[in-house]
Amino acid sequence: MASAPRHLSLDRIVGPFAHLLLAADLPRLPDERRLEVVGFVQRRADAVPSFTRFGITMIAVVYRAIMVVPGGRGAARFIAARPLPVLAEYPRLIRSLAYAYVWERWPDTRPDGAAR
Amino acid sequence: MDAEVLVIGSGAGGATTAAVLAEAGFDVLVVEEGEWIEQGSVVPFSLQQMDLQYRAGGVTVALGLPSIAYTEGRCAGGGTEINSGLYRRPPEDVLQRWADDFRIADLDLAEVSSIADEVERALSVSTVPGGAGAPSDVLRRGADRLGWQNSEIPRWMKYSNDDAGSGQRQSMTRTYLPRAVAAGARLVTGCRIERLEMVGGRASRAITMHADGRLGSIQFRHVFVCGGAIQSPALLQRSRISGHIGRSLAVHPTVKLTARFADELNVPDDVPVHQVKEFAPDLSFGGSASQPGLVALALSDQWRTFSKAITDWRRMSIYYAAITSEGRGRVMSVRGLRDPIVTYRLTRRDRAMLGSGLARLALLMLEAGAEEVYPSYRGAPVVRKRRDLATMQSKFSASKASVMTVHLCSTVPMGEDTALCGADSFGRVHGTANVWVNDASLLPTAPGVNPQGTVMALAIRNARRFAGSERPRG
Numbered sequence: 001m002a003s004a005p006r007h008l009s010l011d012r013i014v015g016p017f018a019h020l021l022l023a024a025d026l027p028r029l030p031d032e033r034r035l036e037v038v039g040f041v042q043r044r045a046d047a048v049p050s051f052t053r054f055g056i057t058m059i060a061v062v063y064r065a066i067m068v069v070p071g072g073r074g075a076a077r078f079i080a081a082r083p084l085p086v087l088a089e090y091p092r093l094i095r096s097l098a099y100a101y102v103w104e105r106w107p108d109t110r111p112d113g114a115a116r
Numbered sequence: 117m118d119a120e121v122l123v124i125g126s127g128a129g130g131a132t133t134a135a136v137l138a139e140a141g142f143d144v145l146v147v148e149e150g151e152w153i154e155q156g157s158v159v160p161f162s163l164q165q166m167d168l169q170y171r172a173g174g175v176t177v178a179l180g181l182p183s184i185a186y187t188e189g190r191c192a193g194g195g196t197e198i199n200s201g202l203y204r205r206p207p208e209d210v211l212q213r214w215a216d217d218f219r220i221a222d223l224d225l226a227e228v229s230s231i232a233d234e235v236e237r238a239l240s241v242s243t244v245p246g247g248a249g250a251p252s253d254v255l256r257r258g259a260d261r262l263g264w265q266n267s268e269i270p271r272w273m274k275y276s277n278d279d280a281g282s283g284q285r286q287s288m289t290r291t292y293l294p295r296a297v298a299a300g301a302r303l304v305t306g307c308r309i310e311r312l313e314m315v316g317g318r319a320s321r322a323i324t325m326h327a328d329g330r331l332g333s334i335q336f337r338h339v340f341v342c343g344g345a346i347q348s349p350a351l352l353q354r355s356r357i358s359g360h361i362g363r364s365l366a367v368h369p370t371v372k373l374t375a376r377f378a379d380e381l382n383v384p385d386d387v388p389v390h391q392v393k394e395f396a397p398d399l400s401f402g403g404s405a406s407q408p409g410l411v412a413l414a415l416s417d418q419w420r421t422f423s424k425a426i427t428d429w430r431r432m433s434i435y436y437a438a439i440t441s442e443g444r445g446r447v448m449s450v451r452g453l454r455d456p457i458v459t460y461r462l463t464r465r466d467r468a469m470l471g472s473g474l475a476r477l478a479l480l481m482l483e484a485g486a487e488e489v490y491p492s493y494r495g496a497p498v499v500r501k502r503r504d505l506a507t508m509q510s511k512f513s514a515s516k517a518s519v520m521t522v523h524l525c526s527t528v529p530m531g532e533d534t535a536l537c538g539a540d541s542f543g544r545v546h547g548t549a550n551v552w553v554n555d556a557s558l559l560p561t562a563p564g565v566n567p568q569g570t571v572m573a574l575a576i577r578n579a580r581r582f583a584g585s586e587r588p589r590g
Contacts, residue, residue: 048175049455099416104409111423
């Protein structure tokens with residue numbers, strides 16, 4: 001019986017960026033929660049339709065490349081905070097997924113991520 | 117597997133088609149890409165529901181400036197399982213305009229109205245006993261103060277003993293799908309149709325892929341494609357069926373705001389049932405799902421200044437302004453990509469309408485007693501007083517907004533004008549002998565109201581026409 005080809009996982013490029021963004025946006029989110037949120041973001045990013053996935057991969061690779069050079073993590077955070085066409089859509093997606101998960105899972109989380 | 121009639125998709129179009137044809141004596145096989153999820157086994161409007169019952173976990177987008185987020189059901193019962201369940205009868209003026217502009221033959225308004233009556237009985241369409249709840253009342257109160265037309269929209273919901281809390285959603289898994297199965301139809305879930313094999317305008321076989329990746333095939337005499345306005349044209353394109361397919365996607369683009377009130381009103385697992393139709397069909401207002409995760413999402417575009425409000429989510433609810441758009445989109449299948457590329461282009465008038473619509477909605481919220489209003493676009497101010505509305509509207513740009521939609525249609529419009537229509541007056545795809553479309557794709561334009569009542573009525577009309585002209589193999 002024939003079967004379908006499988007696609008490559010986005011975990012390695014989406015995960016580190018989601019960690020970076022959450023550490024900056026929600027600095028007091030407990031580590032175990034942040035891990036759980038990043039896991040959720042990775043699963044969702046992995047499930048998006050083909051073309052969106054292609055776009056995410058391209059932008060995510062750009063951010064990942066910036067992050068691995070010295071001082072790159074600060075630069076990635078800086079770029080993510082700017083309303084740049086196309087590039088800004090990626091952090092926006094990560095934030096949307098992460099915030100939706102955090103406040104559905106732990107509704108009384110404070111704006112800085114602290115558990116109440 | 118084989119079947120006399122293969123129905124692809126089990127939502128508002130597919131389930132009704134299957135029931136009509138099975139009850140007419142046809143051997144019907146319904147194939148659904150998603151799984152059967154029992155009602156009550158997941159919390160409505162939760163991320164878990166999105167994982168289980170939405171395509172791609174709800175992360176689907178029509179590319180454009182701005183891109184428009186949309187959602188599609190991917191489960192037995194399709195969109196009827198996951199949406200608000202709000203029911204609107206097919207608007208007669210819209211039907212008449214479609215008949216005239218797209219040359220739809222024999223579109224008898226009295227017949228459609230009679231079918232709508234049947235649908236309403238089958239789905240127990242009704243209003244909430246004893247009043248519709250605080251988030252709904254916000255819409256009523258604000259609209260009444262402004263003298264704007266508003267009303268409670270009935271839903272496909274069955275209540276026992278006039279108890280508002282006893283509501284049981286009468287979606288397709290509770291109504292037309294069981295009817296189809298009782299009449300002999302078979303339902304297979306977790307099975308995607310990759311393409312139809314066509315020989316000289318006739319489809320004979322569907323290539324399938326199961327959830328575990330196994331490929332297979334289904335032989336049939338007739339096929340009804342009912343996968344919704346994105347998946348139906350995509351399947352036809354993958355099957356090399358040409359014509360006016362996927363070129364005229366129409367949606368109701370929607371922008372949102374979150375309003376905070378003095379008292380707690382948030383209802384995490386339900387949606388408001390009032391709508392404000394003062395400016396319809398161009399513009400309408402209603403309420404959205406507002407569980408705390410969605411409130412955080414709605415605030416996220418301007419998180420730096422809005423984030424403090426999240427701790428007050430119990431006093432907050434989300435509302436939308438939806439427009440009838442002049443813009444159009446496309447659905448394009450590309451060889452080698454599993455999913456179609458979807459695009460949508462708002463017109464200048466659409467963009468202006470979204471901005472003025474959001475400002476009017478904010479005004480309505482203030483009139484209803486909102487302490488603060490948080491519009492969902494980058495750079496938005498907090499609105500506390502009427503005088504803030506001008507600033508809000510001047511800072512608005514559709515490109516900065518989180519625009520979304522849940523109403524998708526018109527990708528295989530029905531009618532005899534082949535320059536405008538992908539299917540004939542009863543859904544048979546032009547240029548084919550045995551391929552029908554019977555879902556929201558057929559609606560020639562966005563109807564300006566919740567579309568699933570219209571989808572069901574037209575799907576039943578078309579299926580009956582088919583049953584009247586084709587004999588079951590027996």
